[in-house]
Amino acid sequence: MIHIAVVGLGNISGKHLHGLLLFPERCKIVALCDIYPEKAESAKEKYGLKEARVFDDHIKMLSSELKIDLVHICTPPSTHAEIAINAMNAGVNVLVEKPMAPGLKECDEMLEAEKRNGVVLSCISQNRFRNPVWRLKKLVDSGLAGKILAAHADSLWYRGHCYYDLWWRGTWEKEGGGPTLNHAVHQIDILNWIKGELPEEVTSLLANVAHDNSEVEDLSFSAFKYADGTAAEVTASVVHHGEGQSIVLQCEKARIAAPWSIVADVTQDNGFPVPGGNAVLEKELNEYYDKIEPLVYEEHDGEIDDVLTALEKGTRPLISGEDGKRTVELITAMYKAGFEKRTVMMPITPEDGYYTANGLMRHAPHFYEKNASIENFSYTNIIPTGDMGRSK
Known part of the structure; x- marks a missing residue:
C-alpha cells in the first residue's frame, strides 16, 4: 500500500x-x-x-x-x-x-x-495518456507515415479577464509566465516525446492582447528548427474563443494528427496532388491506428x-524529471527568443543568463502591472483540461 x-x-x-x-x-x-x-x-x-x-x-x-x-x-x-x-x-x-x-x-x-x-x-x-496522443506516438514509431517533416501544435484556450485576478497568476515571479509555460507545456512535452529531441533553433513572438491585469504574455507564436532540418511551430494562447488543442504532423507519406485525422496525398507528374489521394495508405494507417491497444486509464x-x-x-x-526539465528548457528558449526578438540557439547552459528563474525575470517585459488581486476563487466552478480528441 x-x-x-x-x-x-x-x-x-x-x-x-x-x-x-x-x-x-x-x-x-x-x-x-x-x-x-x-x-x-x-x-x-x-x-x-x-x-x-x-x-x-x-x-x-x-x-x-x-x-x-x-x-x-x-x-x-x-x-x-x-x-x-x-x-x-x-x-x-x-x-x-x-x-x-x-x-x-x-x-x-x-x-x-x-x-x-x-x-x-x-x-x-x-496528455501523453490520452488515447489519441498515445496512438499517434505509436503510429509515428511504426514508420508507416514516414519521417516527420513539420509539426504544428496548437494550445488554444480561453481565459476571461478575471482569470488573472488570482494573487499568484499573471506574475513572472509566482506563475513563471503565461500560456507559453502554463498551457502549451502539454503540447511541447508531446512534441519532445514524439520527436525524441530538442530543436537547435528557436524563434518566438510574445504579446498580451486582452489581460491588462497580468504582467505576462497571453499569446505567443514560436517556430523551431531541428538538427535534421525539420521544423515545428507552436501557438500558445488564452484568448482563443472555442479553444482547441491539437498536434498535426506532416510526414513524408501522410498528415496524421491528434485529434485523429489523416490525409495521404500522392503526386501527379506535374507535382500537383492526385484527386482522392492515396486511399490505400489511408486505409492501412487507419487500420493500424484502430488496432493499437487503448489505454485503460486516461x-x-x-x-x-x-x-x-x-x-x-x-x-x-x-514521464521522468528529465522529461520535465526538457520541456522547461525549450520554453525558456522560447521566452529568451521572444524577449530578445531574435532566434536563439539551444541548449540553455548554466552560464546562460536565462538559466535561473531570477535571470529570466530580470529579462522579462511587464506587458502590464498587476496592481490588485484576490486570495481565492470559488472552487465550485468547472475546470476544463482541454480536448485532444475523444477516446477511441
Whole structure:
C-alpha cells in the first residue's frame, strides 16, 4: 500500500484526488496540506477522506510521524522546487504538477535531489495518456507515415479577464509566465516525446492582447528548427474563443494528427496532388491506428496509474524529471527568443543568463502591472483540461 500526501488543494488537486481514489487497493491518501487549511478540510469532506490528516505547512507534514511514500505537488509553479526537494530529502517520492519549475536551475536541483536520495521524481504531463496522443506516438514509431517533416501544435484556450485576478497568476515571479509555460507545456512535452529531441533553433513572438491585469504574455507564436532540418511551430494562447488543442504532423507519406485525422496525398507528374489521394495508405494507417491497444486509464488517472506501477515494480515512470526539465528548457528558449526578438540557439547552459528563474525575470517585459488581486476563487466552478480528441 502506497501512502500519499497531496500538497496544494486548489482546482487541479481534484484531478489527483479522483485518480488516486480509483486505486483503493494500491494507495491511501493519508495527508492533505495547504497554506489555507480550510481548503484541505473542504477536500477531506468532499472526497470522504476521513483518515487523512490536514496540515498547513509541508515541512510540518514531512516532519510528522506520518508514513508518506509519495507526495503530489499541486501548488503554484514558484513553489514546486522547494516542496519537491524537501520531500525527496525526507526520502519521499514526488509527482509534481506542470511545469516542473519556472527555471532550469531549479529543475537541475530537483534532479540532483532525486539522484542523491534514491527516490523517484515524475512530472505531470497527462496528455501523453490520452488515447489519441498515445496512438499517434505509436503510429509515428511504426514508420508507416514516414519521417516527420513539420509539426504544428496548437494550445488554444480561453481565459476571461478575471482569470488573472488570482494573487499568484499573471506574475513572472509566482506563475513563471503565461500560456507559453502554463498551457502549451502539454503540447511541447508531446512534441519532445514524439520527436525524441530538442530543436537547435528557436524563434518566438510574445504579446498580451486582452489581460491588462497580468504582467505576462497571453499569446505567443514560436517556430523551431531541428538538427535534421525539420521544423515545428507552436501557438500558445488564452484568448482563443472555442479553444482547441491539437498536434498535426506532416510526414513524408501522410498528415496524421491528434485529434485523429489523416490525409495521404500522392503526386501527379506535374507535382500537383492526385484527386482522392492515396486511399490505400489511408486505409492501412487507419487500420493500424484502430488496432493499437487503448489505454485503460486516461489523463491524470492514467499517469497516476503509471507512477503507482513504477513504485510497485521498482521501474521508472513514463514521464521522468528529465522529461520535465526538457520541456522547461525549450520554453525558456522560447521566452529568451521572444524577449530578445531574435532566434536563439539551444541548449540553455548554466552560464546562460536565462538559466535561473531570477535571470529570466530580470529579462522579462511587464506587458502590464498587476496592481490588485484576490486570495481565492470559488472552487465550485468547472475546470476544463482541454480536448485532444475523444477516446477511441
